[in-house]
Amino acid sequence: MTPGAGRWLLRVDWSDETRDLAWAEALALGARPGPAPGLVWADAGAPDGAAFLLGAGEVVAAGPPGGPVAPMVEEARVVQVPRGPWKARGSPLDLLATLGWRTRYEPSSRAPRPDRPAFVLYPTAAGWWLVRATGAPRWVEPALVHRTSTSLPSRLARAVVNLVARPGDRVLDPVCGTGVLLVEAARRGCRATGGDTSPKAAWRARANLRALGLEATAEVRDALTRDDGPYDAVVGDLPYGLRLAHHDLAPFARALPRLGRRWALVAHLDLSADLSRHGRAPRLVVRVPKSTFCRYVHVGEEPTA
Numbered sequence: 001m002t003p004g005a006g007r008w009l010l011r012v013d014w015s016d017e018t019r020d021l022a023w024a025e026a027l028a029l030g031a032r033p034g035p036a037p038g039l040v041w042a043d044a045g046a047p048d049g050a051a052f053l054l055g056a057g058e059v060v061a062a063g064p065p066g067g068p069v070a071p072m073v074e075e076a077r078v079v080q081v082p083r084g085p086w087k088a089r090g091s092p093l094d095l096l097a098t099l100g101w102r103t104r105y106e107p108s109s110r111a112p113r114p115d116r117p118a119f120v121l122y123p124t125a126a127g128w129w130l131v132r133a134t135g136a137p138r139w140v141e142p143a144l145v146h147r148t149s150t151s152l153p154s155r156l157a158r159a160v161v162n163l164v165a166r167p168g169d170r171v172l173d174p175v176c177g178t179g180v181l182l183v184e185a186a187r188r189g190c191r192a193t194g195g196d197t198s199p200k201a202a203w204r205a206r207a208n209l210r211a212l213g214l215e216a217t218a219e220v221r222d223a224l225t226r227d228d229g230p231y232d233a234v235v236g237d238l239p240y241g242l243r244l245a246h247h248d249l250a251p252f253a254r255a256l257p258r259l260g261r262r263w264a265l266v267a268h269l270d271l272s273a274d275l276s277r278h279g280r281a282p283r284l285v286v287r288v289p290k291s292t293f294c295r296y297v298h299v300g301e302e303p304t305a
């Protein structure tokens with residue numbers, strides 16, 4: 001039951017909208033499935049740059065369902081109990097009593113507050129896991145100066161980048177719009193290049209990058225005729241929305257191998273059948289059921305020669 005030294009238990013986002021994306025992101029960043037859905041293990045602290053991790057930390061006590069647990073810290077004053085299926089596994093109060101600490105528990109579905117001692121109890125089918133959380137939330141929302149109704153939420157954009165790109169990679173968003181994906185790629189330390197056929201969009205993307213002091217380019221350029229690839233990764237929020245005519249995708253699918261080796265493409269529809277028909281079958285499609293409108297993230301790579 002006691003985890004090995006250096007293993008961290010991380011809780012990925014449990015919100016219905018982003019859970020699947022956060023899970024895919026955590027695995028892409030090197031985490032492994034943990035003792036229960038929504039929990040992952042990582043060897044060396046939280047996977048770098050993960051946007052959606054709510055609670056993350058070192059395991060300090062573990063025990064079978066219902067307790068007792070083996071404490072590995074001397075004292076915990078406040079223990080947060082995340083929303084979860086703990087009722088089926090006994091009361092967290094009973095468990096905390098077995099620790100013999102001066103504890104009070106605080107039901108919470110939110111990230112640990114950095115101003116408090118943060119111990120989080122994770123109830124799973126395999127047992128209780130008491131985790132000393134890292135505290136400060138990892139995500140910092142960028143202060144963009146331009147957004148439009150089609151701009152991706154920045155946290156979603158960060159996850160899309162993390163699915164296919166690593167710091168130092170050359171990353172292309174050939175349909176960059178206001179540049180939300182470019183901003184996240186640059187914030188991750190990628191060398192980001194953007195293009196859009198709309199001069200206004202390219203100008204907005206440059207203004208966003210400049211406002212944040214990020215070095216990345218955004219030019220007026222047609223994705224279908226680019227010849228500066230292949231980049232390490234292509235990210236894009238495709239201009240094929242609800243009014244998508246499926247055949248519109250064909251030229252883009254044909255251009256994809258020239259654009260990048262790995263790709264993560266966002267669309268309002270599940271385009272996997274269309275991408276497959278054009279020889280670009282995604283290896284993963286993640287649904288993000290936003291309340292306003294649903295999005296699908298298609299992830300794939302070109303076969304190595």
Ligand SMILES: C[S@@+](CC[C@H](N)C(=O)[O-])C[C@H]1O[C@@H](n2cnc3c(N)ncnc32)[C@H](O)[C@@H]1O
Pocket residue numbers: 148150151152174175176177178179180181195196197198201221222223224236237238239240
């Ligand atoms: C869904 S929007 C991208 C939104 C973007 N993620 C953002 O944060 O603003 C799609 C963009 O693709 C651009 N576009 C459409 N066809 C294009 C093409 N052939 N080459 C380059 N850009 C194109 C549109 O001008 C539009 O800005």
